[in-house]
Amino acid sequence: MDFSKSLPRPELVAMVAMLAEEKKLSKDLVFNILQEAMIKVARHQYGFEHDLRIEIDHNTGGILVKRIMTVVEDKRMEEEDFNEHQELVLSKAIHRDKNLKIGDVIEDFLPPLQFGRQSFQSVRQYVLQSIRSADRERQFNEFKDKEGEIVSCVVTKNEYGNVFVDIGGKGEGFLKRTEMIPREMLHTGDRIRAYLLKVEESPSGPQIILSRTHPMFLAKLFEQEIPEVYEGEIEIKSVARDCGSHAKIAVYTENPTIDPVATCVGMKGARIQPIINEIQGEKIDVIIWSEDVAEFAVRALKPANVSKVVVDEKEHTIEIAVPQDELAIAIGRKGQNIRLASKLVGWRLDIMNEQDEADKRKEEIAERLEIFTKALDIDEVVARLLLLEGFRTLEEVAFVEPEELMSIEGFESELVEELQTRAKDYLDAQEKELEEKGKDLGLDESLMSIEGLTVDQKIKLGEAKIKTADDIADLAADELIEILPKISEKEANALIMKLREKWFAKETKTENNDEGNA
Numbered sequence: 001m002d003f004s005k006s007l008p009r010p011e012l013v014a015m016v017a018m019l020a021e022e023k024k025l026s027k028d029l030v031f032n033i034l035q036e037a038m039i040k041v042a043r044h045q046y047g048f049e050h051d052l053r054i055e056i057d058h059n060t061g062g063i064l065v066k067r068i069m070t071v072v073e074d075k076r077m078e079e080e081d082f083n084e085h086q087e088l089v090l091s092k093a094i095h096r097d098k099n100l101k102i103g104d105v106i107e108d109f110l111p112p113l114q115f116g117r118q119s120f121q122s123v124r125q126y127v128l129q130s131i132r133s134a135d136r137e138r139q140f141n142e143f144k145d146k147e148g149e150i151v152s153c154v155v156t157k158n159e160y161g162n163v164f165v166d167i168g169g170k171g172e173g174f175l176k177r178t179e180m181i182p183r184e185m186l187h188t189g190d191r192i193r194a195y196l197l198k199v200e201e202s203p204s205g206p207q208i209i210l211s212r213t214h215p216m217f218l219a220k221l222f223e224q225e226i227p228e229v230y231e232g233e234i235e236i237k238s239v240a241r242d243c244g245s246h247a248k249i250a251v252y253t254e255n256p257t258i259d260p261v262a263t264c265v266g267m268k269g270a271r272i273q274p275i276i277n278e279i280q281g282e283k284i285d286v287i288i289w290s291e292d293v294a295e296f297a298v299r300a301l302k303p304a305n306v307s308k309v310v311v312d313e314k315e316h317t318i319e320i321a322v323p324q325d326e327l328a329i330a331i332g333r334k335g336q337n338i339r340l341a342s343k344l345v346g347w348r349l350d351i352m353n354e355q356d357e358a359d360k361r362k363e364e365i366a367e368r369l370e371i372f373t374k375a376l377d378i379d380e381v382v383a384r385l386l387l388l389e390g391f392r393t394l395e396e397v398a399f400v401e402p403e404e405l406m407s408i409e410g411f412e413s414e415l416v417e418e419l420q421t422r423a424k425d426y427l428d429a430q431e432k433e434l435e436e437k438g439k440d441l442g443l444d445e446s447l448m449s450i451e452g453l454t455v456d457q458k459i460k461l462g463e464a465k466i467k468t469a470d471d472i473a474d475l476a477a478d479e480l481i482e483i484l485p486k487i488s489e490k491e492a493n494a495l496i497m498k499l500r501e502k503w504f505a506k507e508t509k510t511e512n513n514d515e516g517n518a
Helices: 010-023 027-046 074-078 090-096 117-144 215-225 260-265 273-278 293-300 324-331 333-345 354-376 380-388 394-399 402-406 413-441 455-463 469-473 477-483 489-517
Strands: 051-056 063-072 087-089 105-110 150-159 162-166 172-175 191-200 207-211 235-242 246-252 283-288 308-312 317-322 348-353
Touching (some): 010 117, 027 051, 027 063, 063 090, 191 215, 215 235, 235 333, 246 293, 273 283, 283 293, 293 308, 293 317, 293 333, 317 324, 324 333, 354 380, 354 413, 413 455, 469 489
Parallel strands (some): 246 283
Antiparallel strands (some): 150 162, 162 172, 235 246, 308 317
8 A cells, every 4th residue: 555645643653552552452453443433534524425445554654545436337327226426337437447347446545534623532432432342352352261260369449248359450350259268358459369260241341250269269279389280190080168168179190100199288288288378278188089989988088987888870879887986077067078078079978877887788688678578479588699699679680681690599590580570560560550649649741751760759759749840840959859869969950951951942932033023
Protein backbone atom coordinates (compact mmCIF):
# COMPACT_ATOMS: atom_id res chain seq x y z
CA MET A 1 0.00 0.00 0.00
CA ASP A 2 1.36 3.42 -0.99
CA PHE A 3 1.04 5.79 1.99
CA SER A 4 3.23 8.51 0.44
CA LYS A 5 0.25 10.88 0.05
CA SER A 6 -1.05 10.29 3.58
CA LEU A 7 -0.21 12.64 6.42
CA PRO A 8 2.05 11.04 9.07
CA ARG A 9 0.48 10.83 12.52
CA PRO A 10 3.17 9.74 15.00
CA GLU A 11 0.86 10.49 17.93
CA LEU A 12 -1.49 7.78 16.60
CA VAL A 13 1.31 5.21 16.56
CA ALA A 14 2.32 6.19 20.11
CA MET A 15 -1.26 5.87 21.35
CA VAL A 16 -1.64 2.39 19.82
CA ALA A 17 1.66 1.27 21.38
CA MET A 18 0.57 2.55 24.79
CA LEU A 19 -2.84 0.81 24.65
CA ALA A 20 -1.32 -2.45 23.42
CA GLU A 21 1.24 -2.42 26.25
CA GLU A 22 -1.28 -1.48 28.93
CA LYS A 23 -3.88 -4.10 27.97
CA LYS A 24 -1.40 -6.81 26.91
CA LEU A 25 -2.84 -6.84 23.37
CA SER A 26 -1.04 -6.99 20.04
CA LYS A 27 -0.49 -3.71 18.15
CA ASP A 28 -2.09 -5.24 15.05
CA LEU A 29 -5.29 -5.90 17.02
CA VAL A 30 -5.41 -2.31 18.33
CA PHE A 31 -4.81 -0.94 14.80
CA ASN A 32 -7.66 -3.13 13.50
CA ILE A 33 -9.98 -1.77 16.20
CA LEU A 34 -8.93 1.79 15.27
CA GLN A 35 -9.65 1.12 11.59
CA GLU A 36 -13.14 -0.16 12.41
CA ALA A 37 -13.79 2.98 14.45
CA MET A 38 -12.62 5.25 11.61
CA ILE A 39 -14.86 3.45 9.11
CA LYS A 40 -17.83 4.60 11.19
CA VAL A 41 -16.60 8.22 10.89
CA ALA A 42 -16.00 7.77 7.15
CA ARG A 43 -19.56 6.53 6.60
CA HIS A 44 -20.94 9.62 8.32
CA GLN A 45 -18.81 11.85 6.05
CA TYR A 46 -19.16 10.02 2.72
CA GLY A 47 -22.43 8.15 3.11
CA PHE A 48 -23.53 4.81 4.51
CA GLU A 49 -24.40 3.49 1.06
CA HIS A 50 -20.71 3.22 0.06
CA ASP A 51 -18.38 0.29 0.70
CA LEU A 52 -15.59 2.11 2.51
CA ARG A 53 -12.23 0.84 3.74
CA ILE A 54 -9.59 2.38 5.98
CA GLU A 55 -5.89 1.58 5.84
CA ILE A 56 -3.47 2.79 8.53
CA ASP A 57 0.33 2.73 8.18
CA HIS A 58 1.55 0.97 11.34
CA ASN A 59 4.89 2.80 11.15
CA THR A 60 3.88 6.40 10.38
CA GLY A 61 0.21 6.48 11.40
CA GLY A 62 -0.78 7.68 7.89
CA ILE A 63 -4.45 7.09 7.03
CA LEU A 64 -5.92 6.22 3.61
CA VAL A 65 -9.68 6.21 2.91
CA LYS A 66 -10.92 4.07 0.01
CA ARG A 67 -14.22 3.46 -1.69
CA ILE A 68 -14.65 0.00 -3.19
CA MET A 69 -16.71 -0.75 -6.31
CA THR A 70 -17.12 -4.03 -8.18
CA VAL A 71 -17.31 -4.29 -11.97
CA VAL A 72 -20.53 -6.02 -13.07
CA GLU A 73 -22.22 -6.85 -16.37
CA ASP A 74 -24.42 -4.14 -17.94
CA LYS A 75 -27.70 -6.03 -17.48
CA ARG A 76 -27.28 -5.70 -13.72
CA MET A 77 -28.61 -2.12 -14.08
CA GLU A 78 -32.02 -3.54 -14.92
CA GLU A 79 -32.17 -5.66 -11.76
CA GLU A 80 -33.98 -4.40 -8.67
CA ASP A 81 -31.12 -5.00 -6.25
CA PHE A 82 -28.51 -3.12 -8.35
CA ASN A 83 -26.42 -0.82 -6.11
CA GLU A 84 -25.00 2.13 -8.05
CA HIS A 85 -22.82 3.13 -5.08
CA GLN A 86 -20.99 -0.18 -4.90
CA GLU A 87 -21.30 -1.56 -8.46
CA LEU A 88 -20.05 -0.18 -11.76
CA VAL A 89 -21.23 -1.68 -15.06
CA LEU A 90 -18.55 -2.82 -17.48
CA SER A 91 -19.46 -0.31 -20.24
CA LYS A 92 -18.64 2.57 -17.87
CA ALA A 93 -15.73 0.87 -16.15
CA ILE A 94 -13.72 0.49 -19.38
CA HIS A 95 -13.73 4.27 -19.77
CA ARG A 96 -11.56 4.32 -16.63
CA ASP A 97 -9.40 1.35 -17.59
CA LYS A 98 -9.91 -0.68 -20.74
CA ASN A 99 -8.30 -3.73 -19.07
CA LEU A 100 -11.05 -4.01 -16.47
CA LYS A 101 -13.33 -7.04 -16.62
CA ILE A 102 -16.38 -8.33 -14.76
CA GLY A 103 -15.57 -9.17 -11.13
CA ASP A 104 -12.65 -6.73 -10.85
CA VAL A 105 -12.54 -4.38 -7.88
CA ILE A 106 -11.96 -0.64 -8.26
CA GLU A 107 -10.44 1.36 -5.39
CA ASP A 108 -11.06 5.12 -5.27
CA PHE A 109 -8.99 7.08 -2.78
CA LEU A 110 -11.04 9.70 -0.95
CA PRO A 111 -9.93 12.95 0.75
CA PRO A 112 -8.60 12.61 4.35
CA LEU A 113 -11.14 12.30 7.14
CA GLN A 114 -12.14 15.45 9.00
CA PHE A 115 -12.23 14.82 12.73
CA GLY A 116 -14.65 17.11 14.50
CA ARG A 117 -15.32 16.98 18.22
CA GLN A 118 -18.24 14.56 17.83
CA SER A 119 -16.44 12.20 15.46
CA PHE A 120 -13.35 12.19 17.70
CA GLN A 121 -15.49 11.24 20.70
CA SER A 122 -17.19 8.53 18.66
CA VAL A 123 -13.82 7.02 17.65
CA ARG A 124 -12.51 7.24 21.20
CA GLN A 125 -15.59 5.57 22.68
CA TYR A 126 -15.60 2.76 20.13
CA VAL A 127 -11.87 2.09 20.55
CA LEU A 128 -12.02 2.00 24.34
CA GLN A 129 -15.10 -0.21 24.33
CA SER A 130 -13.60 -2.60 21.79
CA ILE A 131 -10.31 -2.76 23.68
CA ARG A 132 -12.12 -3.54 26.90
CA SER A 133 -13.99 -6.31 25.11
CA ALA A 134 -10.75 -7.68 23.59
CA ASP A 135 -9.04 -7.46 26.98
CA ARG A 136 -11.89 -9.43 28.60
CA GLU A 137 -11.66 -12.06 25.86
CA ARG A 138 -7.87 -12.27 26.32
CA GLN A 139 -8.27 -12.72 30.06
CA PHE A 140 -10.97 -15.35 29.61
CA ASN A 141 -8.88 -17.40 27.14
CA GLU A 142 -5.73 -17.03 29.24
CA PHE A 143 -7.36 -18.21 32.47
CA LYS A 144 -9.56 -20.82 30.77
CA ASP A 145 -6.33 -22.57 29.78
CA LYS A 146 -5.28 -22.54 33.44
CA GLU A 147 -8.37 -24.30 34.81
CA GLY A 148 -7.23 -27.10 37.08
CA GLU A 149 -3.96 -25.36 37.93
CA ILE A 150 -2.70 -23.44 40.95
CA VAL A 151 -2.38 -19.66 40.70
CA SER A 152 -0.49 -17.29 43.03
CA CYS A 153 -2.45 -14.24 44.06
CA VAL A 154 -2.71 -11.33 46.50
CA VAL A 155 -5.82 -10.59 48.56
CA THR A 156 -7.29 -7.22 47.53
CA LYS A 157 -10.52 -7.10 49.54
CA ASN A 158 -12.73 -9.11 51.85
CA GLU A 159 -16.51 -8.74 51.60
CA TYR A 160 -18.82 -10.65 53.96
CA GLY A 161 -16.28 -13.45 54.23
CA ASN A 162 -15.81 -13.75 50.45
CA VAL A 163 -12.37 -12.76 49.18
CA PHE A 164 -11.26 -11.02 45.99
CA VAL A 165 -7.67 -11.49 44.82
CA ASP A 166 -5.34 -10.06 42.19
CA ILE A 167 -3.79 -12.78 40.04
CA GLY A 168 -0.43 -11.36 39.06
CA GLY A 169 -1.95 -8.15 37.69
CA LYS A 170 -3.66 -10.17 34.93
CA GLY A 171 -7.12 -10.59 36.42
CA GLU A 172 -9.29 -10.62 39.51
CA GLY A 173 -10.21 -13.91 41.15
CA PHE A 174 -13.04 -14.71 43.53
CA LEU A 175 -12.80 -17.03 46.54
CA LYS A 176 -16.13 -17.89 48.13
CA ARG A 177 -16.33 -18.43 51.86
CA THR A 178 -17.24 -22.08 51.17
CA GLU A 179 -14.07 -22.51 49.10
CA MET A 180 -11.82 -21.26 51.92
CA ILE A 181 -10.28 -23.46 54.59
CA PRO A 182 -12.42 -23.40 57.77
CA ARG A 183 -11.33 -20.77 60.30
CA GLU A 184 -8.96 -19.30 57.72
CA MET A 185 -8.70 -15.51 58.05
CA LEU A 186 -7.35 -13.74 54.95
CA HIS A 187 -6.49 -10.04 55.01
CA THR A 188 -5.73 -7.46 52.32
CA GLY A 189 -2.16 -7.92 51.12
CA ASP A 190 -1.90 -11.61 52.06
CA ARG A 191 -0.15 -13.74 49.45
CA ILE A 192 -1.84 -17.10 48.87
CA ARG A 193 -2.09 -19.91 46.37
CA ALA A 194 -5.43 -21.23 45.12
CA TYR A 195 -6.82 -23.82 42.74
CA LEU A 196 -8.42 -22.34 39.61
CA LEU A 197 -11.75 -24.12 39.72
CA LYS A 198 -13.46 -22.60 36.67
CA VAL A 199 -13.70 -19.48 34.51
CA GLU A 200 -17.09 -18.14 33.46
CA GLU A 201 -17.99 -15.37 31.02
CA SER A 202 -19.97 -12.38 32.24
CA PRO A 203 -20.79 -8.86 30.92
CA SER A 204 -18.28 -7.33 33.33
CA GLY A 205 -15.47 -9.69 32.31
CA PRO A 206 -14.33 -13.22 33.12
CA GLN A 207 -15.38 -14.56 36.53
CA ILE A 208 -12.37 -16.49 37.89
CA ILE A 209 -13.60 -18.88 40.58
CA LEU A 210 -10.90 -20.16 42.95
CA SER A 211 -10.80 -22.81 45.67
CA ARG A 212 -8.55 -23.77 48.57
CA THR A 213 -10.73 -26.69 49.67
CA HIS A 214 -10.79 -28.76 46.48
CA PRO A 215 -8.94 -32.11 46.77
CA MET A 216 -6.97 -31.28 43.62
CA PHE A 217 -5.58 -28.18 45.35
CA LEU A 218 -3.63 -30.52 47.63
CA ALA A 219 -2.53 -32.67 44.68
CA LYS A 220 -1.27 -29.60 42.80
CA LEU A 221 0.60 -28.36 45.89
CA PHE A 222 2.44 -31.70 45.97
CA GLU A 223 3.23 -31.22 42.29
CA GLN A 224 4.69 -27.75 42.96
CA GLU A 225 6.68 -28.67 46.06
CA ILE A 226 7.98 -32.15 45.23
CA PRO A 227 10.13 -32.48 42.08
CA GLU A 228 9.49 -36.21 41.69
CA VAL A 229 5.73 -35.58 41.53
CA TYR A 230 6.19 -32.71 39.06
CA GLU A 231 8.43 -34.86 36.84
CA GLY A 232 5.96 -37.76 36.92
CA GLU A 233 8.17 -40.27 38.76
CA ILE A 234 5.64 -40.29 41.59
CA GLU A 235 1.95 -40.32 40.63
CA ILE A 236 -0.87 -39.03 42.82
CA LYS A 237 -3.70 -41.55 42.53
CA SER A 238 -6.38 -40.06 44.79
CA VAL A 239 -6.98 -37.43 47.46
CA ALA A 240 -9.49 -37.16 50.31
CA ARG A 241 -9.78 -34.04 52.47
CA ASP A 242 -11.59 -32.90 55.56
CA CYS A 243 -10.49 -29.31 55.03
CA GLY A 244 -8.68 -27.63 57.87
CA SER A 245 -8.38 -30.87 59.82
CA HIS A 246 -7.12 -33.98 58.05
CA ALA A 247 -6.28 -35.25 54.56
CA LYS A 248 -5.16 -38.52 53.00
CA ILE A 249 -3.29 -38.70 49.70
CA ALA A 250 -2.40 -41.88 47.79
CA VAL A 251 0.87 -41.96 45.85
CA TYR A 252 2.48 -44.54 43.59
CA THR A 253 5.68 -45.08 41.65
CA GLU A 254 6.90 -47.76 39.29
CA ASN A 255 10.52 -46.93 40.19
CA PRO A 256 11.65 -49.57 42.74
CA THR A 257 14.49 -47.32 43.95
CA ILE A 258 12.06 -44.61 45.17
CA ASP A 259 10.15 -44.71 48.44
CA PRO A 260 7.16 -42.51 47.47
CA VAL A 261 6.11 -41.76 51.06
CA ALA A 262 9.59 -40.82 52.29
CA THR A 263 10.21 -38.77 49.15
CA CYS A 264 7.00 -36.77 49.61
CA VAL A 265 7.50 -36.23 53.34
CA GLY A 266 11.21 -35.43 53.14
CA MET A 267 13.86 -35.45 55.86
CA LYS A 268 12.13 -34.52 59.14
CA GLY A 269 9.10 -33.43 57.10
CA ALA A 270 11.03 -30.73 55.23
CA ARG A 271 9.19 -31.28 51.94
CA ILE A 272 5.65 -31.68 53.24
CA GLN A 273 5.82 -28.88 55.84
CA PRO A 274 5.41 -25.99 53.30
CA ILE A 275 2.26 -27.76 52.01
CA ILE A 276 0.90 -28.13 55.55
CA ASN A 277 1.60 -24.44 56.19
CA GLU A 278 -0.25 -23.45 53.00
CA ILE A 279 -3.38 -25.35 54.07
CA GLN A 280 -3.38 -23.94 57.59
CA GLY A 281 -1.85 -26.89 59.44
CA GLU A 282 -4.10 -29.59 57.96
CA LYS A 283 -2.68 -33.00 58.90
CA ILE A 284 -1.68 -35.07 55.85
CA ASP A 285 -1.35 -38.88 55.69
CA VAL A 286 0.70 -40.01 52.67
CA ILE A 287 -0.29 -43.56 51.69
CA ILE A 288 1.12 -45.93 49.08
CA TRP A 289 -1.56 -46.77 46.50
CA SER A 290 -2.16 -50.40 45.56
CA GLU A 291 -4.01 -51.99 42.67
CA ASP A 292 -5.28 -54.55 45.19
CA VAL A 293 -8.29 -52.71 46.63
CA ALA A 294 -8.24 -54.73 49.87
CA GLU A 295 -4.59 -53.92 50.51
CA PHE A 296 -5.21 -50.26 49.61
CA ALA A 297 -8.13 -50.08 52.05
CA VAL A 298 -5.99 -51.52 54.86
CA ARG A 299 -3.31 -48.90 54.22
CA ALA A 300 -5.89 -46.11 54.00
CA LEU A 301 -7.22 -46.98 57.49
CA LYS A 302 -3.85 -46.49 59.17
CA PRO A 303 -3.00 -46.08 62.02
CA ALA A 304 -5.64 -48.75 62.80
CA ASN A 305 -4.62 -52.40 62.49
CA VAL A 306 -6.96 -54.54 60.39
CA SER A 307 -7.51 -58.23 61.14
CA LYS A 308 -9.84 -59.23 58.27
CA VAL A 309 -11.08 -57.85 54.95
CA VAL A 310 -14.00 -59.09 52.84
CA VAL A 311 -14.39 -57.52 49.38
CA ASP A 312 -17.71 -57.41 47.52
CA GLU A 313 -16.73 -56.58 43.92
CA LYS A 314 -20.32 -56.32 42.72
CA GLU A 315 -21.47 -53.84 45.37
CA HIS A 316 -18.10 -52.03 45.60
CA THR A 317 -18.18 -52.60 49.35
CA ILE A 318 -15.38 -53.69 51.67
CA GLU A 319 -16.17 -55.14 55.08
CA ILE A 320 -13.31 -54.60 57.51
CA ALA A 321 -12.86 -56.26 60.89
CA VAL A 322 -10.55 -54.78 63.52
CA PRO A 323 -9.77 -55.71 67.15
CA GLN A 324 -12.15 -54.14 69.66
CA ASP A 325 -9.44 -51.85 71.05
CA GLU A 326 -8.67 -50.60 67.50
CA LEU A 327 -12.27 -49.80 66.54
CA ALA A 328 -12.24 -46.19 67.78
CA ILE A 329 -8.92 -45.55 65.98
CA ALA A 330 -10.22 -47.04 62.73
CA ILE A 331 -13.40 -44.96 62.84
CA GLY A 332 -11.65 -41.80 64.02
CA ARG A 333 -13.08 -38.72 65.69
CA LYS A 334 -16.63 -38.19 64.43
CA GLY A 335 -16.00 -40.92 61.83
CA GLN A 336 -13.28 -38.91 60.12
CA ASN A 337 -10.75 -41.70 59.53
CA ILE A 338 -13.20 -44.18 58.00
CA ARG A 339 -14.85 -41.42 55.95
CA LEU A 340 -11.55 -40.21 54.46
CA ALA A 341 -10.36 -43.77 53.83
CA SER A 342 -13.61 -44.54 51.97
CA LYS A 343 -13.22 -41.43 49.79
CA LEU A 344 -9.59 -42.26 49.09
CA VAL A 345 -10.31 -45.84 48.05
CA GLY A 346 -13.54 -44.96 46.22
CA TRP A 347 -15.43 -47.88 47.80
CA ARG A 348 -17.85 -48.05 50.71
CA LEU A 349 -16.03 -49.30 53.81
CA ASP A 350 -18.08 -51.06 56.50
CA ILE A 351 -16.09 -51.40 59.70
CA MET A 352 -16.80 -53.59 62.74
CA ASN A 353 -14.96 -55.31 65.56
CA GLU A 354 -13.85 -58.94 65.25
CA GLN A 355 -16.70 -60.31 67.37
CA ASP A 356 -19.37 -58.46 65.42
CA GLU A 357 -17.78 -59.65 62.19
CA ALA A 358 -17.80 -63.26 63.41
CA ASP A 359 -21.45 -62.96 64.48
CA LYS A 360 -22.37 -61.47 61.14
CA ARG A 361 -20.66 -64.30 59.28
CA LYS A 362 -22.57 -66.85 61.38
CA GLU A 363 -25.85 -65.10 60.55
CA GLU A 364 -25.00 -64.97 56.84
CA ILE A 365 -24.06 -68.65 56.80
CA ALA A 366 -27.25 -69.57 58.64
CA GLU A 367 -29.35 -67.53 56.17
CA ARG A 368 -27.65 -69.09 53.16
CA LEU A 369 -27.98 -72.60 54.60
CA GLU A 370 -31.69 -72.01 55.12
CA ILE A 371 -32.15 -70.70 51.56
CA PHE A 372 -30.21 -73.62 50.04
CA THR A 373 -31.98 -76.31 52.09
CA LYS A 374 -35.43 -74.82 51.42
CA ALA A 375 -35.06 -73.87 47.74
CA LEU A 376 -33.06 -76.94 46.66
CA ASP A 377 -34.78 -79.36 49.04
CA ILE A 378 -31.45 -80.73 50.32
CA ASP A 379 -30.09 -81.52 53.77
CA GLU A 380 -27.73 -79.23 55.66
CA VAL A 381 -24.63 -81.33 54.87
CA VAL A 382 -25.02 -80.81 51.10
CA ALA A 383 -25.82 -77.13 51.64
CA ARG A 384 -22.63 -76.67 53.70
CA LEU A 385 -20.61 -78.37 50.95
CA LEU A 386 -21.93 -75.79 48.46
CA LEU A 387 -20.99 -72.93 50.81
CA LEU A 388 -17.51 -74.36 51.44
CA GLU A 389 -16.93 -74.54 47.67
CA GLY A 390 -17.71 -70.82 47.37
CA PHE A 391 -21.34 -70.87 46.21
CA ARG A 392 -23.18 -67.98 47.87
CA THR A 393 -26.42 -67.56 45.91
CA LEU A 394 -29.00 -69.66 44.11
CA GLU A 395 -28.13 -67.81 40.87
CA GLU A 396 -24.59 -69.16 41.11
CA VAL A 397 -25.88 -72.71 41.56
CA ALA A 398 -28.44 -72.38 38.75
CA PHE A 399 -26.25 -70.88 36.05
CA VAL A 400 -22.71 -72.07 36.76
CA GLU A 401 -21.15 -74.55 34.35
CA PRO A 402 -22.19 -78.07 35.48
CA GLU A 403 -18.52 -79.13 35.55
CA GLU A 404 -17.86 -76.76 38.47
CA LEU A 405 -20.53 -78.45 40.60
CA MET A 406 -19.38 -81.90 39.50
CA SER A 407 -15.89 -81.09 40.77
CA ILE A 408 -17.30 -81.22 44.33
CA GLU A 409 -16.66 -84.64 45.86
CA GLY A 410 -19.78 -86.79 45.71
CA PHE A 411 -21.66 -84.60 43.21
CA GLU A 412 -22.57 -86.80 40.26
CA SER A 413 -24.03 -85.49 36.99
CA GLU A 414 -27.58 -86.57 37.92
CA LEU A 415 -27.39 -84.70 41.23
CA VAL A 416 -25.94 -81.60 39.58
CA GLU A 417 -28.66 -81.58 36.93
CA GLU A 418 -31.37 -81.95 39.59
CA LEU A 419 -29.88 -79.18 41.77
CA GLN A 420 -29.70 -76.74 38.86
CA THR A 421 -33.26 -77.54 37.78
CA ARG A 422 -34.56 -76.98 41.33
CA ALA A 423 -32.59 -73.71 41.62
CA LYS A 424 -33.98 -72.39 38.33
CA ASP A 425 -37.55 -73.42 39.18
CA TYR A 426 -37.32 -71.71 42.56
CA LEU A 427 -35.89 -68.49 41.02
CA ASP A 428 -38.61 -68.46 38.32
CA ALA A 429 -41.34 -68.88 40.95
CA GLN A 430 -39.81 -66.15 43.10
CA GLU A 431 -39.58 -63.84 40.07
CA LYS A 432 -43.25 -64.35 39.21
CA GLU A 433 -44.25 -63.78 42.84
CA LEU A 434 -42.31 -60.51 42.92
CA GLU A 435 -43.81 -59.39 39.60
CA GLU A 436 -47.29 -60.00 40.99
CA LYS A 437 -46.37 -58.00 44.06
CA GLY A 438 -45.14 -55.21 41.77
CA LYS A 439 -48.53 -55.13 40.06
CA ASP A 440 -50.28 -54.99 43.43
CA LEU A 441 -48.07 -52.02 44.39
CA GLY A 442 -49.01 -50.28 41.13
CA LEU A 443 -45.47 -50.12 39.75
CA ASP A 444 -45.36 -48.40 36.35
CA GLU A 445 -43.99 -50.21 33.30
CA SER A 446 -41.31 -47.52 33.00
CA LEU A 447 -39.91 -48.65 36.37
CA MET A 448 -40.36 -52.40 35.81
CA SER A 449 -38.47 -52.21 32.51
CA ILE A 450 -35.36 -50.54 34.00
CA GLU A 451 -32.29 -52.70 33.42
CA GLY A 452 -29.73 -53.09 36.19
CA LEU A 453 -32.26 -53.36 39.03
CA THR A 454 -33.51 -56.69 40.36
CA VAL A 455 -37.23 -57.29 40.80
CA ASP A 456 -36.66 -57.33 44.55
CA GLN A 457 -35.09 -53.87 44.35
CA LYS A 458 -38.02 -52.60 42.29
CA ILE A 459 -40.42 -53.93 44.96
CA LYS A 460 -38.48 -52.04 47.64
CA LEU A 461 -38.83 -48.87 45.56
CA GLY A 462 -42.56 -49.47 45.24
CA GLU A 463 -42.89 -49.95 48.99
CA ALA A 464 -41.18 -46.56 49.37
CA LYS A 465 -43.85 -44.99 47.08
CA ILE A 466 -41.39 -44.77 44.14
CA LYS A 467 -43.52 -46.14 41.30
CA THR A 468 -42.21 -44.67 38.01
CA ALA A 469 -38.86 -44.10 36.30
CA ASP A 470 -39.41 -40.35 36.71
CA ASP A 471 -39.82 -40.86 40.46
CA ILE A 472 -36.33 -42.39 40.57
CA ALA A 473 -34.90 -39.65 38.34
CA ASP A 474 -36.27 -37.09 40.78
CA LEU A 475 -34.29 -38.59 43.69
CA ALA A 476 -30.85 -37.58 44.96
CA ALA A 477 -28.23 -40.35 45.10
CA ASP A 478 -28.29 -40.56 48.90
CA GLU A 479 -32.10 -40.90 48.86
CA LEU A 480 -31.87 -43.83 46.42
CA ILE A 481 -29.13 -45.47 48.52
CA GLU A 482 -31.32 -45.12 51.62
CA ILE A 483 -34.02 -47.18 49.89
CA LEU A 484 -31.55 -49.62 48.27
CA PRO A 485 -28.63 -49.85 50.76
CA LYS A 486 -26.65 -52.30 48.63
CA ILE A 487 -26.38 -49.97 45.64
CA SER A 488 -23.13 -47.93 45.47
CA GLU A 489 -23.05 -44.14 45.18
CA LYS A 490 -21.51 -44.44 41.71
CA GLU A 491 -24.26 -46.81 40.56
CA ALA A 492 -26.96 -44.60 42.09
CA ASN A 493 -25.68 -41.49 40.30
CA ALA A 494 -25.31 -43.37 37.00
CA LEU A 495 -28.89 -44.70 37.17
CA ILE A 496 -30.40 -41.32 38.10
CA MET A 497 -28.51 -39.48 35.33
CA LYS A 498 -29.49 -42.11 32.75
CA LEU A 499 -33.17 -41.71 33.67
CA ARG A 500 -32.86 -37.93 33.47
CA GLU A 501 -31.54 -38.04 29.89
CA LYS A 502 -35.04 -37.88 28.41
CA TRP A 503 -35.68 -34.71 30.45
CA PHE A 504 -32.63 -33.04 28.94
CA ALA A 505 -33.58 -34.27 25.45
CA LYS A 506 -37.07 -32.82 25.90
CA GLU A 507 -35.66 -29.45 27.06
CA THR A 508 -33.28 -29.34 24.09
CA LYS A 509 -36.11 -30.12 21.67
CA THR A 510 -38.27 -27.38 23.21
CA GLU A 511 -35.43 -24.85 22.95
CA ASN A 512 -34.83 -25.78 19.30
CA ASN A 513 -38.55 -25.42 18.53
CA ASP A 514 -38.61 -22.01 20.25
CA GLU A 515 -35.60 -20.89 18.20
CA GLY A 516 -37.25 -22.15 15.03
CA ASN A 517 -40.49 -20.30 15.81
CA ALA A 518 -38.52 -17.13 16.59
